[in-house]
Amino acid sequence: MTKTVITSDKAPAAIGTYSQAIKAGNTVYMSGQIPLDPTTMELVEGFEAQTVQVFENLKAVAEAAGGSFKDIVKLNIFLTDLSHFAKVNEVMGRYFEQPYPARAAIGVAALPRGAQVEMDAILVID
Helix, strand or coil: CEEEECCCCCCCCCCCCCEEEEEECCEEEEEEEEEEECCCEEEEECCHHHHHHHHHHHHHHHCCCCCCHHHEEEEEEEEECHHHHHHHHHHHHHHHCCCCCCCEEECCCCCHCCCCEEEECCCCCC
């Protein structure tokens, strides 16, 4: 099976030894995105703004892979404070419509660069 590296300059550049996404067959495995502004590579401020920025970063990588949020079959959300869960659902509702992807929301002690939220996803593109 051929693996293809997916990159988008509309999402933050990788800050480690990983790719923004890898496409294997018709499946795209997206690396975790934190709320970095892709232009400045600085963290955006405020939880809602961070959540929006993460979705925008994921959207850019999905589009670079030839897909969209409609192709996401699995979404993982990592939160440093699970009390933000309702806000994540509210913001997610702006980006997704039914059928929603499978999802996990996981509380973690810390995220890179002090982010409050990180997400990764798996897409299947027909």
